[in-house]
Amino acid sequence: MHHNGTRRWSRAVLGALASVTTALGLVAGLAQPAAAADGTPRAVTSYRYTSEAGDWIGQGTSATYTPSTANITVDGSLEAVRFRVENDSAWWDVELAAPYGEKLHPGVYRDAERPAGVTGRAPGLDAGGQSRGCNEVYGQFSVHQIEADASGTVTLLDATYTQRCEAPDAPALKGVIKYRAYPLSFTYASDPGDYPGQGRSGTHRGATSIFSLQEWGIGGLSYDVSGKRERWSALLVPPTGESFEAGRTYQAERGNGPGIAGLDVSGFGGCNRSNGTLTISKLARDDDGTVTALAATFVQHCEGAEPALRGTIHYYA
Numbered sequence: 001m002h003h004n005g006t007r008r009w010s011r012a013v014l015g016a017l018a019s020v021t022t023a024l025g026l027v028a029g030l031a032q033p034a035a036a037a038d039g040t041p042r043a044v045t046s047y048r049y050t051s052e053a054g055d056w057i058g059q060g061t062s063a064t065y066t067p068s069t070a071n072i073t074v075d076g077s078l079e080a081v082r083f084r085v086e087n088d089s090a091w092w093d094v095e096l097a098a099p100y101g102e103k104l105h106p107g108v109y110r111d112a113e114r115p116a117g118v119t120g121r122a123p124g125l126d127a128g129g130q131s132r133g134c135n136e137v138y139g140q141f142s143v144h145q146i147e148a149d150a151s152g153t154v155t156l157l158d159a160t161y162t163q164r165c166e167a168p169d170a171p172a173l174k175g176v177i178k179y180r181a182y183p184l185s186f187t188y189a190s191d192p193g194d195y196p197g198q199g200r201s202g203t204h205r206g207a208t209s210i211f212s213l214q215e216w217g218i219g220g221l222s223y224d225v226s227g228k229r230e231r232w233s234a235l236l237v238p239p240t241g242e243s244f245e246a247g248r249t250y251q252a253e254r255g256n257g258p259g260i261a262g263l264d265v266s267g268f269g270g271c272n273r274s275n276g277t278l279t280i281s282k283l284a285r286d287d288d289g290t291v292t293a294l295a296a297t298f299v300q301h302c303e304g305a306e307p308a309l310r311g312t313i314h315y316y317a
Helices: 018-024
Strands: 044-051 062-065 071-076 080-086 091-097 107-112 124-129 137-148 154-165 172-181 184-190 201-205 209-216 220-227 230-237 248-253 261-266 274-285 291-302 308-315
Touching: 044 071, 044 091, 071 154, 080 154, 091 154, 107 124, 124 137, 124 154, 184 209, 201 209, 201 230, 209 291, 220 291, 261 274, 261 291
Parallel strands: 248 261
Antiparallel strands: 044 062, 044 172, 071 080, 080 091, 091 124, 107 137, 137 154, 154 172, 184 201, 184 308, 209 220, 220 230, 230 261, 248 274, 274 291, 291 308
């Protein structure tokens, strides 16, 4: 594996999706949380909430809804967007609003207030349902991905929230919102004694981190993550003479070779030599073969030692 491979293309990401949607040939109406047999990703639409005992809105319950169990819609703009879930027995409504004079973008919004009575430059949050709502909201939310069409209407949303009614120490309602969104994250767990991970673990998502995927050399991929005072890179190269295939697990070393994939993951440090495994879970290419979406897991051991770095890559897949 050579580290001076030429790069045919490069793309950095801040929760954007339009180019991937075009490349994959997906239309806005696709919203099934599933993957085709060839590993091509599909957009996810769902709502999940958990309510602590004593929370007025959720009444201490939890539930998950998908398009197969409820009608899930989004309307609004980048200034304020409303997410709705409804079926024969339940309805839920979540409103997210940007601070005064701003538009929603990937990031963390703290000290949120109810939009109808927001003061100053506070962001707005109002989650209600089953004919219950808060008079006063204390909360925060994170936008991992958000997109709007040419008219300004939101077409994609990936967000999480925590809401407390009437008091800042009241029981919490927590929710996960996904509307035509693709997974975008990096997670890692490092054993004590592992050099690249320094025994730590962490999760990067669109609210805090920037992701990029670049083609490297012949068939290789360079994946980079920056955020939360961390920088991670993963160089993935198929075995000599092969191309990556979805659904395959490869034996891996720092340098690729016949029957051996190249795997070189660095974070707080890197390996001089390594061994492990690389599993390509999902893989999507455009018409000219360029990879546009990737899901993978890896296990890496540095210098032949037992401690391992384990991680999961989701780049719109």
